[in-house]
Amino acid sequence: MIRADRVIAFRSDRTVYQYGNRCVKVYTRSHSDVDVLREAMNLAAAGEAGVPAPRFIEIARQEERLSLVMEYVPGETLAMRMASGRYTPDSCLRILTQAQLLIQAADASCFSGQREELRKKIGRSGLEDTVKRELTERMDGMEEGDALCHGDLSPENLILSGRGSPVAADWKQAFRGSREADAAAAWLSLDMAQGREAAMAYLEIYCRASGADRETVMRWVPVMAASRLAGSFRREKEMLLELLGASRKDGEQ
Ligand SMILES: Nc1ncnc2c1ncn2[C@@H]1O[C@H](COP(=O)(O)OP(=O)(O)OP(=O)(O)O)[C@@H](O)[C@H]1O
Ligand SMILES: [Mg+2]
Numbered sequence: 001m002i003r004a005d006r007v008i009a010f011r012s013d014r015t016v017y018q019y020g021n022r023c024v025k026v027y028t029r030s031h032s033d034v035d036v037l038r039e040a041m042n043l044a045a046a047g048e049a050g051v052p053a054p055r056f057i058e059i060a061r062q063e064e065r066l067s068l069v070m071e072y073v074p075g076e077t078l079a080m081r082m083a084s085g086r087y088t089p090d091s092c093l094r095i096l097t098q099a100q101l102l103i104q105a106a107d108a109s110c111f112s113g114q115r116e117e118l119r120k121k122i123g124r125s126g127l128e129d130t131v132k133r134e135l136t137e138r139m140d141g142m143e144e145g146d147a148l149c150h151g152d153l154s155p156e157n158l159i160l161s162g163r164g165s166p167v168a169a170d171w172k173q174a175f176r177g178s179r180e181a182d183a184a185a186a187w188l189s190l191d192m193a194q195g196r197e198a199a200m201a202y203l204e205i206y207c208r209a210s211g212a213d214r215e216t217v218m219r220w221v222p223v224m225a226a227s228r229l230a231g232s233f234r235r236e237k238e239m240l241l242e243l244l245g246a247s248r249k250d251g252e253q
Contacts, residue, residue: 012233023054023072026065035172036066038112042171043070045110049148051103052167073167079155082194092155093202097209099166100153100186104179104210108148114177115144118223124230127244132226139223142216145178153182154189173228180212184220188228192239 004017004024013028027036037059046053055071082092118139122132150157151173159167173185183206191199207214225240232240 018072021072022057023070025068025070027067029064031066033066036068039172040068042111042174043068046103046148046168046171046174048110049106049108051106051148052099052161052165053171054167054169073159073161073169075159075161075167077156078158078160078166079193081160082155089198090201090205093198093205094209095160095166096153096155096158096186096202097206099158099168100150100182100206101210102165103150103153103168104147104182106148108146108176111148111174111176113144114149114175114181115139117175118181118227121227121230122223125226126229127226131244135223135226138219142181142220142223143178145181146176147179147182149175149177149179149182149185151175151182151185152189153186154193156189156193178220179210180216181220181224183207183210183212183217184224185228187217187221188224188240188243191243192236 004019006018007015008018008023009016013030015026017024017026040056040059043053044056047056054073057069057071060067060069078092078095081087082089119136122135122139125132127135150168150171152170153168157168157170159169161167183203186206187199187203190202203214203217206212207217222244225243229237229240
């Protein structure tokens with residue numbers, strides 16, 4: 001067996017390796033074949049839509065584990081750049097926003113519609129039925145949209161390859177739908193990883209650059225938080241639940 005050059009990311013249910021110019025994401029059996037194929041499908045669709053994404057190579061099965069094989073994109077992530085302190089947070093958030101607007105403007109016809117995707121994920125969230133219903137109704141009351149949404153465009157998932165536009169990795173949450181929902185997903189990732197100040201700064205920058213409405217983005221936040229509960233790790237789950245509680249109380253005022 002060829003040895004991996006290094007482990008890029010390790011999670012309890014998947015590991016990302018670099019093998020020369022290839023990047024391989026190996027899933028444990030807790031992932032269904034459909035989940036892995038959907039992520040691969042999204043990655044291939046992003047390539048066909050012409051957005052900067054690692055090139056899809058193949059799906060392989062070894063000892064019952066599925067692997068997604070794609071091109072390895074060299075470079076630091078936007079998260080690394082933010083942590084280096086060499087650049088202002090706003091300049092980094094502008095890079096994130098520009099990359100997101102480029103993706104959102106691309107053809108999304110090969111992606112699943114957001115309502116179908118989010119409804120399934122909220123269904124698996126483990127939240128009480130009344131809360132699920134409330135969030136699903138909120139989603140149904142919002143404009144559906146037909147933008148190409150990465151669904152988790154966080155600084156960790158954006159690679160500054162130094163050859164043109166930043167490259168977006170991790171397409172498992174992608175969908176065709178509302179750009180405000182996509183902005184809410186990015187807001188959530190920033191809030192959890194970098195804190196509220198960074199999330200609010202992003203919201204300002206994104207809304208100014210896109211013309212999107214701040215309140216609409218924030219109305220999507222609880223829906224997107226619920227959609228991420230299934231499959232999230234303990235710490236993330238705690239943060240999402242706390243945020244959902246706070247958002248519901250805010251909404252009641
Ligand atoms: N093709 C690639 N080339 C280079 N680096 C990559 C590539 N794909 C992913 N990475 C890096 O590996 C990290 C983990 O990959 P990815 O986000 O796809 O895995 P994940 O475990 O599903 O992520 P998450 O924990 O964010 O859900 C990414 O944040 C990115 O920095
Ligand atoms: Mg990721």
